[in-house]
Amino acid sequence: MAPTKVSEGDLLVERIRSIQRSNQANKRCADCLERGPTYVCLDFQTFVCQLCSGIHREFHHKIKSISLSEWNPAEVALIEAGGNEKAAVKWLDRWNKEQFPEPDSSDVEAVREFIRLKYAEKKWFRPHGRSGAEAPAEAAAGYAAAKAPAAPSAPFTPAPAASNTVAPQIAPMLDLLSGGASPPAKSRVPAADVWAPHDIITIIWPPQLIFSICKAPTSMPGMVSLVKVLGEPQAALDVPKTVPPLPSGLAAKDFTVPSLKEMGYKVGKSGGPEPHCGFPGGETAGLARLEAKLKDKNFILNFQKPKTKSTAFDPPSTTVLSPYLKFGCVSVRQFYHGVQKVCAGKKHTPPPESLVGQLLFREMSYMMGASIPNFDRQVGNPSCKQIPWAKDAKLLEAWETGRTGYPFIDAVMRQLVQVGWIHHLARHAVSCFLTRGDLWLSWEQGRDVFDRHLLDSDWAVNNMNWLSLSGAAPWSPPFFRVYSPTPSNDSSLNVQDPEGKYVRQFVPELAKMPSKYIYAPWTAPLEVQKAAGCIIGKDYPKPVVDHKTASAANIAKFKEALSSGKSSPAVAKPSAADKARLPLPSESCLADHPQTQKRPKKVDIPEAKRLHLGGEDLFKIVDPKVKAAITREFNTGGHAVKVVIPSGGKKRKAAEENPDDIGDEGEKDKVVVDLEEKEKGSDDEGDVTSGGLLKIKSHKPSAKGKAKAKAKVKAEPKEKDAPTPTPKAAGKAKAKAEAKPKAKGKAKS
Ligand SMILES: Cc1cc2nc3c(=O)[nH]c(=O)nc-3n(C[C@H](O)[C@H](O)[C@H](O)COP(=O)(O)OP(=O)(O)OC[C@H]3O[C@@H](n4cnc5c(N)ncnc54)[C@H](O)[C@@H]3O)c2cc1C
Ligand SMILES: [Zn+2]
Numbered sequence: 112m113a114p115t116k117v118s119e120g121d122l123l124v125e126r127i128r129s130i131q132r133s134n135q136a137n138k139r140c141a142d143c144l145e146r147g148p149t150y151v152c153l154d155f156q157t158f159v160c161q162l163c164s165g166i167h168r169e170f171h172h173k174i175k176s177i178s179l180s181e182w183n184p185a186e187v188a189l190i191e192a193g194g195n196e197k198a199a200v201k202w203l204d205r206w207n208k209e210q211f212p213e214p215d216s217s218d219v220e221a222v223r224e225f226i227r228l229k230y231a232e233k234k235w236f237r238p239h240g241r242s243g244a245e246a247p248a249e250a251a252a253g254y255a256a257a258k259a260p261a262a263p264s265a266p267f268t269p270a271p272a273a274s275n276t277v278a279p280q281i282a283p284m285l286d287l288l289s290g291g292a293s294p295p296a297k298s299r300v301p302a303a304d305v306w307a308p309h310d311i312i313t314i315i316w317p318p319q320l321i322f323s324i325c326k327a328p329t330s331m332p333g334m335v336s337l338v339k340v341l342g343e344p345q346a347a348l349d350v351p352k353t354v355p356p357l358p359s360g361l362a363a364k365d366f367t368v369p370s371l372k373e374m375g376y377k378v379g380k381s382g383g384p385e386p387h388c389g390f391p392g393g394e395t396a397g398l399a400r401l402e403a404k405l406k407d408k409n410f411i412l413n414f415q416k417p418k419t420k421s422t423a424f425d426p427p428s429t430t431v432l433s434p435y436l437k438f439g440c441v442s443v444r445q446f447y448h449g450v451q452k453v454c455a456g457k458k459h460t461p462p463p464e465s466l467v468g469q470l471l472f473r474e475m476s477y478m479m480g481a482s483i484p485n486f487d488r489q490v491g492n493p494s495c496k497q498i499p500w501a502k503d504a505k506l507l508e509a510w511e512t513g514r515t516g517y518p519f520i521d522a523v524m525r526q527l528v529q530v531g532w533i534h535h536l537a538r539h540a541v542s543c544f545l546t547r548g549d550l551w552l553s554w555e556q557g558r559d560v561f562d563r564h565l566l567d568s569d570w571a572v573n574n575m576n577w578l579s580l581s582g583a584a585p586w587s588p589p590f591f592r593v594y595s596p597t598p599s600n601d602s603s604l605n606v607q608d609p610e611g612k613y614v615r616q617f618v619p620e621l622a623k624m625p626s627k628y629i630y631a632p633w634t635a636p637l638e639v640q641k642a643a644g645c646i647i648g649k650d651y652p653k654p655v656v657d658h659k660t661a662s663a664a665n666i667a668k669f670k671e672a673l674s675s676g677k678s679s680p681a682v683a684k685p686s687a688a689d690k691a692r693l694p695l696p697s698e699s700c701l702a703d704h705p706q707t708q709k710r711p712k713k714v715d716i717p718e719a720k721r722l723h724l725g726g727e728d729l730f731k732i733v734d735p736k737v738k739a740a741i742t743r744e745f746n747t748g749g750h751a752v753k754v755v756i757p758s759g760g761k762k763r764k765a766a767e768e769n770p771d772d773i774g775d776e777g778e779k780d781k782v783v784v785d786l787e788e789k790e791k792g793s794d795d796e797g798d799v800t801s802g803g804l805l806k807i808k809s810h811k812p813s814a815k816g817k818a819k820a821k822a823k824v825k826a827e828p829k830e831k832d833a834p835t836p837t838p839k840a841a842g843k844a845k846a847k848a849e850a851k852p853k854a855k856g857k858a859k860s
Contacts, residue, residue, distance in 0.1 A: 123182040127151065127190060131158055131177075136195040142166075142226050145216045151175050153186060155202065155230070156193020162216050166223050170231060171349065185342040189320045202229050204237035231355050314477045315344045315447050315470060327478035329494075329586045331463040334471045347445035388530050389425075390434060390566065397435030404430050405449045412459040414466045421536035421605045422613035424526065430466070431532055433567035436473075443470060473572055480571030487574045488555060489583070496583040496678040498669065500546070500553035507552055509655050510545055511560045513618070516647075516654035517596040519606065519630055520544050522617035529617070531566035536604045540594050542580035547669055548593040549661045554581035582669060590669045593662050597630040620651040 131137040131148075140148045141157035150164035151157070153173040164174045175182070211228075214221035228234040320341065321327075328334045371378050379385035390396075405411060419428035435441040450466045453459075462468030485491035489498070508514075513521035513528070523537040533541075538561075544550065545557040554577040561577070562568045575584075582590030598606045606613075611629030615622045621632060623643040628635035633647045633654060640646050647653055672678045 141195040143216045157198045183342045203235050206235035327482045347442035394440040397440035411453040415464040421534040422608040437567045476571040476575035501551045516652040518614045522614045525617040527564045543594045546581040591666045
């Protein structure tokens with residue numbers, strides 16, 4: 112008999128049902144006493160009854176019917192990572208059943224009040240930071256953005272009134288925080304909800320979802336492949352209609368923000384800080400900026416990051432939305448969906464150089480930051496080569512204050528301090544110069560300086576990029592490829608400024624220097640220097656190092672560090688702070704981290720956990736069920752995985768032909784994958800390369816294999832072990848949607 116054809120949607124529903132069956136707690140509504148819940152609240156990954164689903168909708172929580180809604184694999188993986196038991200640990204942590212018994216579904220008002228107290232008021236919520244049985248993944252991701260413990264650099268503290276030297280550096284940040292002179296920003300996220308899973312606004316996909324599938328990708332092809340599996344992310348939340356009241360006893364005045372004047376800053380006519388960085392702060396300004404960028408369809412469709420000009424400052428050549436993303440003035444999901452909407456159905460540039468590509472770099476930084484121990488330092492960081500950087504306070508100061516004697520480097524550093532934002536390739540230039548290129552100082556010191564001055568300073572993104580540019584990370588460009596600090600017109604730094612307008616703007620000492628000498632003024636004859644009113648060594652410094660000599664010496668030192676065998680990072684145990692934020696089996700991540708192992712030509716992967724997802728990268732699939740779904744996913748996408756099983760040619764052939772067999776729970780054989788090292792990526796948008804990752808080649812499945820794989824997917828009897836409803840619920844269910852025949856594709860919630 113021919114097997115019944117089962118759609119992808121049916122399989123997903125069946126998976127949800129099996130998740131529900133797998134845990135007693137899922138067989139009862141998460142919020143009342145009702146048995147046999149038939150809905151899922153995606154915000155909290157809980158199974159809820161019909162009544163509670165309606166009440167959740169009143170609170171704008173996302174609800175879907177198990178059998179009537181359309182599901183995607185990402186949502187199902189999310190439910191798999193959650194469930195009623197986990198939700199109770201978190202949302203009912205301080206709940207006292209005696210004092211506040213769970214409501215009966217016959218009392219609608221009581222149920223509504225219970226849900227309000229539980230989720231909106233967070234009356235019984237587990238306080239953030241308290242160590243629970245499982246680390247809260249969303250807190251981890253939020254952490255990566257907002258709350259780096261053991262902060263690598265000085266926390267933001269307003270300068271005292273008298274300090275004129277510090278104030279201008281901080282002014283741009285204050286400007287952004289205060290919203291400048293713009294009207295008060297509407298709050299997009301209720302303040303009380305900061306750590307709830309449904310309002311992680313700092314990243315595009317929920318981290319618990321990503322980490323239920325794989326470890327952090329470290330290359331763009333890997334990220335792009337992952338995105339295919341994740342599917343489209345949720346839309347940004349709507350502006351809430353109501354904001355929960357302040358807890359009783361707290362008066363509004365307790366939260367009044369001191370004025371700029373009160374904090375000792377010069378205030379301009381507009382009421383904003385003086386001087387002004389040019390990027391007015393707040394949500395209103397951020398959304399206006401986003402809207403203006405999205406309106407420029409040409410800009411969005413043709414955006415190619417490596418081709419944007421690093422010296423463009425009025426206006427800049429990229430979006431300058433980073434400060435608004437950093438402060439939460441603009442939701443990254445809103446940015447992402449806005450760009451996708453413009454690109455839909457039109458020819459557009461692809462990642463990595465597109466704007467979506469930029470946001471994926473950001474997403475990757477967050478994933479890395481959340482899962483790589485000691486991400487923000489060299490010591491104990493498995494993704495950082497141990498390089499014996501020098502210490503030199505004078506050189507560091509020259510770099511930070513823009514007095515290295517290299518006009519382009521100095522202009523960038525002075526723009527950083529004055530404005531609080533610099534172009535990405537300008538960041539490349541100065542970070543390479545500080546580390547492997549010229550000064551041989553540690554990336555951690557450079558990171559700290561950036562952290563002090565950047566409006567968009569972001570723990571995860573800043574560290575990921577500094578690791579990259581220093582040459583020390585697996586995703587770094589090759590350490591021996593360094594940028595010239597006197598960039599020519601065809602430099603990949605895209606200076607494109609033969610007249611040196613940018614340098615003249617930020618290094619006014621050189622305003623009158625002839626263009627011929629603007630990037631290397633020490634080469635100008637003394638007469639020319641005199642005529643320009645700038646004597647090198649007196650009015651403007653001589654170069655602090657000779658680039659040619661310094662870079663050659665540094666490359667040699669880097670090479671020496673690598674060949675000495677001392678550069679391999681120690682296999683680090685995550686610190687307590689790491690553990691508090693690591694959502695993933697970090698130790699297992701570490702165990703097969705490419706940097707922590709000496710890799711033989713063939714590598715044993717005992718449970719065939721590495722799969723090729725249609726790009727060039729590999730992921731460690733954590734959960735066998737998720738893995739099975741993904742296997743199916745990329746089969747339907749026409750990809751297959753080639754594995755080499757050493758024992759028994761028959762089995763090997765079968766596995767090659769029917770990739771669905773790979774890693775199935777029954778599969779116990781050792782699987783060996785071909786090792787193919789990718790030496791390096793290119794640097795132009797080379798923040799992240801796929802340096803040295805294992806790679807499994809893909810091949811198209813044979814016709815026979817395809818047929819076999821299809822036949823394998825058999826229909827399983829539905830509702831077999833569905834939760835037993837109470838007589839009352841059963842009666843209801845009959846009358847309600849759940850009992851209706853499947854109407855896939857029609858019903859959406
Ligand atoms: C050494 C170094 C340090 C950096 N530190 C930070 C930092 O602290 N905070 C920060 O937001 N960016 C940082 N970046 C990345 C990048 O330079 C900025 O995100 C970008 O220049 C911001 O300008 P934009 O908004 O116009 O970017 P666009 O080109 O318009 O890109 C849109 C958004 O994509 C994201 N993005 C772009 N490039 C990257 C990237 N390479 N990595 C991760 N996300 C990216 C940003 O959120 C950005 O706002 C750093 C880069 C380097 C080389
Ligand atoms: Zn209920």
